[in-house]
Amino acid sequence: MLGTLGKTQASPDLGSMNFTLIVHSAPHSGQGSHTALDFARSLVGGGHGLQRVFFYLDGAENALSTRVFPQEETDVLVGWQTLAREHGCELAVCIAAALRRGVLNHEEADRYERRAANTADHFVIVGLGQLIDAVVESDQCITFVN
Amino acid sequence: MSTLHLIFSRTGYDACKQRCKHDDAVLLLQDGVYANTAGKAVYALESDSLARGVHNRLRNATFINMEQFVELTSQHKPVVSWR
Amino acid sequence: MRELKLLLLLRRAPYDGVYVPEALDAALVAAAFELKVSILLLDDAVFGLLPDQRADLIGRRTVGKLLLALPDYEIERVYVCGDSLSSRGLHAGDTVIPVQVLSAGEQAELFGSHDIVWND
Numbered sequence: 230m231l232g233t234l235g236k237t238q239a240s241p242d243l244g245s246m247n248f249t250l251i252v253h254s255a256p257h258s259g260q261g262s263h264t265a266l267d268f269a270r271s272l273v274g275g276g277h278g279l280q281r282v283f284f285y286l287d288g289a290e291n292a293l294s295t296r297v298f299p300q301e302e303t304d305v306l307v308g309w310q311t312l313a314r315e316h317g318c319e320l321a322v323c324i325a326a327a328l329r330r331g332v333l334n335h336e337e338a339d340r341y342e343r344r345a346a347n348t349a350d351h352f353v354i355v356g357l358g359q360l361i362d363a364v365v366e367s368d369q370c371i372t373f374v375n
Numbered sequence: 376m377s378t379l380h381l382i383f384s385r386t387g388y389d390a391c392k393q394r395c396k397h398d399d400a401v402l403l404l405q406d407g408v409y410a411n412t413a414g415k416a417v418y419a420l421e422s423d424s425l426a427r428g429v430h431n432r433l434r435n436a437t438f439i440n441m442e443q444f445v446e447l448t449s450q451h452k453p454v455v456s457w458r
Numbered sequence: 459m460r461e462l463k464l465l466l467l468l469r470r471a472p473y474d475g476v477y478v479p480e481a482l483d484a485a486l487v488a489a490a491f492e493l494k495v496s497i498l499l500l501d502d503a504v505f506g507l508l509p510d511q512r513a514d515l516i517g518r519r520t521v522g523k524l525l526l527a528l529p530d531y532e533i534e535r536v537y538v539c540g541d542s543l544s545s546r547g548l549h550a551g552d553t554v555i556p557v558q559v560l561s562a563g564e565q566a567e568l569f570g571s572h573d574i575v576w577n578d
Contacts, residue, residue, distance in 0.1 A: 246449050251576070253577065259405075260405045261383070264405060271442050274442075275442060277449070285480070286477055286480055325483065329476070356487075357487040358491065360484065361491040364464075364488075364493075365462060365491070369452060369454065370454070371454045372456045372575075372577050374456050374458040374577060378569045390469065394565045394566045395566055399569075452573065453465075453569060453575045454575070455467065455569050458577065
């Protein structure tokens, strides 16, 4: 049932909330990363907290430093990096999802003897425990899919 | 708090529609704006509707912008995503 | 701190990429961190309940075996959509693990009783 947006009697006034965002969508194979980025910008712009954006499943591909975005397509990589730099939110990439998709930082590239490391600045490779920590510490968790 | 369902595609809408309670909120976004909601009252993300040229085809949809999307997510829990 | 209730919503076929095992991994970690985790299978995900899966033959982890291991992680609540089962010619009695069959309306209630819903 649609109510009016804004405070209603049924929902308490939550003021500023802390969010965890999960991104399952890779740039180009879906729109989810772009939607998540726009959502994240509005979130922080509205005074809410965003500690961590967690990139899982195909979302791990957002951490690739080697993408070249064509002119008419939004560079979501730069978008995420700018958000992280300006608002201090962490861009966390699940290590298991990253490895199987060929997204490796220097440490993992050395460990697995791969020719190149390719994670973009501001993205950190983490374990699933970091996702759990984030949801436990936040008020709301939203997943962006394809 | 009631549930907010995020609909990312037509098939997502078909899967979700029977699994909604009366006071749950439904937001169409991305390819979800192609859903045939048969006049059921839903929210739709305006940018995605305009992008796809379906703005005039969504009857009974309340169009919202990104700020209103954020507000919606602060009023419902949990938020369920439907691919 | 109040125990968080997490529901993993699975809709993909078990061998549609590696999404289902990946999503189950996240749920297992959540359970290890003492969140209260439940799983709901709908649509083609119900095929993950078929007994006698041997995905080692195609070089993958067997989803049926992953489901069998859930109680080791204290994930006891596995729900399945009755319509998804019957429309695929499956029966709750034939599943690799015991499952609780829910109607669409009961699934709607299930969402409302959780704090967080994750996807495959």
